[in-house]
Amino acid sequence: MNLEEKFQSKVDQEIKIEPKDWMPDAYRKTLIRQISQHAHSEIVGMLPEGNWITRAPSLRRKVGLIAKVQDEAGHGLYLYAAAETLGVERNTLFEQLHDGSAKYSSIFNYPTLSWADIGSIGWLVDGAAIMNQVPLCRCSFGPYARAMVRVCKEESFHQRQGFEILLALSKGTEAQKAMLQESVNRWWWPSMMMFGPSDADSPHTARSMKWKIKRFTNDELRQKFVDVCYEQAKVLNVTLPDPDIKWNEERGHFDYGEINWDEFWDVVKGNGPCNKQRIATRVKAHEEGAWVREAAMAYAEKQEQRKNKVA
Ligand code: FAQ
Numbered sequence: 207m208n209l210e211e212k213f214q215s216k217v218d219q220e221i222k223i224e225p226k227d228w229m230p231d232a233y234r235k236t237l238i239r240q241i242s243q244h245a246h247s248e249i250v251g252m253l254p255e256g257n258w259i260t261r262a263p264s265l266r267r268k269v270g271l272i273a274k275v276q277d278e279a280g281h282g283l284y285l286y287a288a289a290e291t292l293g294v295e296r297n298t299l300f301e302q303l304h305d306g307s308a309k310y311s312s313i314f315n316y317p318t319l320s321w322a323d324i325g326s327i328g329w330l331v332d333g334a335a336i337m338n339q340v341p342l343c344r345c346s347f348g349p350y351a352r353a354m355v356r357v358c359k360e361e362s363f364h365q366r367q368g369f370e371i372l373l374a375l376s377k378g379t380e381a382q383k384a385m386l387q388e389s390v391n392r393w394w395w396p397s398m399m400m401f402g403p404s405d406a407d408s409p410h411t412a413r414s415m416k417w418k419i420k421r422f423t424n425d426e427l428r429q430k431f432v433d434v435c436y437e438q439a440k441v442l443n444v445t446l447p448d449p450d451i452k453w454n455e456e457r458g459h460f461d462y463g464e465i466n467w468d469e470f471w472d473v474v475k476g477n478g479p480c481n482k483q484r485i486a487t488r489v490k491a492h493e494e495g496a497w498v499r500e501a502a503m504a505y506a507e508k509q510e511q512r513k514n515k516v517a
Contacts, residue, residue: 217418222348225291233417236410237347238292240419242299245285246310249303250484252278254318255327263321270367271324277360284353291349304489312470313400315478322375322382322389328368329442330390330397330435336361337431338401341421350419369438376442383443390439391447398462399470401428407467432460 207215209228216223223229252275259275262268286296302308313331318324339358345351375386402408402424414420422430432451439446450463472478 214416217346217416220346220418222351223346224348232413233419234292236414236417236419237350238289238294240414241285241289241292241350242294242302243309243311245282245289245299246303246308247314248278248282248285250310250314250488251331252282253484253487254314254316254480255324257318258321258324261321262324267371274328274364274367277364281353281357281360284357285350288347288349288353300492304485304492306476306485309474311400312473312478313396315473315481315484316392316396317480319392320385320389322372322385323393325368325371325375325386326389326393328364328366329372329438330368330393331400332361332364332368333435333438334397334400334431336365337427337434341427344418344421346418369442372442372444376444386442387444390442390444394447395466395469396473398428398431398465399473401425401431403467403470404465429459432462436460 210230213223213227213229213233216227223233255271255278256275259268259271262271286299289299290296299308303310313334318327336358339354339361342354343351343358345354372386372390375382405411405423405425408424411420411423415423435446436451448463451460454461473481476482
């Protein structure tokens, strides 16, 4: 067996690939691409919700939202650390995010216009994230799989806090119910797009499935999401903005309408409603945080010198 065959046989036997193990270059590249895009999504994903921390309607809601946004920062950091085990520098990844050459999830380029959007992000965006990420806990690459276990536990709290916000609105005044429906109308389709292009147009899926990085295709996960959300929407007393959703007895799944792929690719290419604003905010935060990084490095250096003196 050559190196590549040995590698595939380990993957097939569900033996985790660890950073120092031999791996094909393309496997390493695919993981750096996916994990770094994922890390960037967590970091940029803090911005739409962070926007509402000062406007949360009660102390309880504010505490929940702060905790959630802080969790996303933590997820970003685990994921950058997982990417680093593959030999890429964190600064290189930051540069790619800041110069606009790195991708991050399309969903975070949409604005948060009402308080209900914070609920919709929890319900739909974290709901989609969980659907996609639970299988990643079984990813063939050890550091990514292990990071995802904790991420998924936290995402499930996020999904519940979002659903609870919406449930409260669904039992509120007519104005609150209208805010809820309007928000779901705006977030439904972008959430469906989070799963990526349909299988026929997804260049990476087949190889990532063979390598057990991905366990399900984009369309399989999207279908699971529709099936789950249909029932949850009934509890919230909202309509999903897709007239084509209907139960298909033969398939045992809900059929759904055509996704606007032109909109998806437009957002991915940088032309969504908030792409420019998101990157500008990230760059500003990075620049304004330079002194913290410098202070931390100086402190670490001092500690190191002290240790050497004692030795
Ligand atoms: N947006 O061949 P595929 C979160 C790109 S959840 C932008 O299907 P792949 C939690 C794709 O990168 C969100 N670009 O690719 C949270 C590729 O481009 P490339 C993040 C997209 O990798 C919640 C090209 O299209 N979750 O952050 C999107 O096999 C609330 C072809 O696509 C993850 O990243 C998109 N939606 O499958 C935080 C999960 N979809 O690289 C805050 C891990 C596709 O060739 C608040 N990632 N593209 O230039 C994955 O599971 C996969 O990477 C997919 C894409 C499924 C996203």
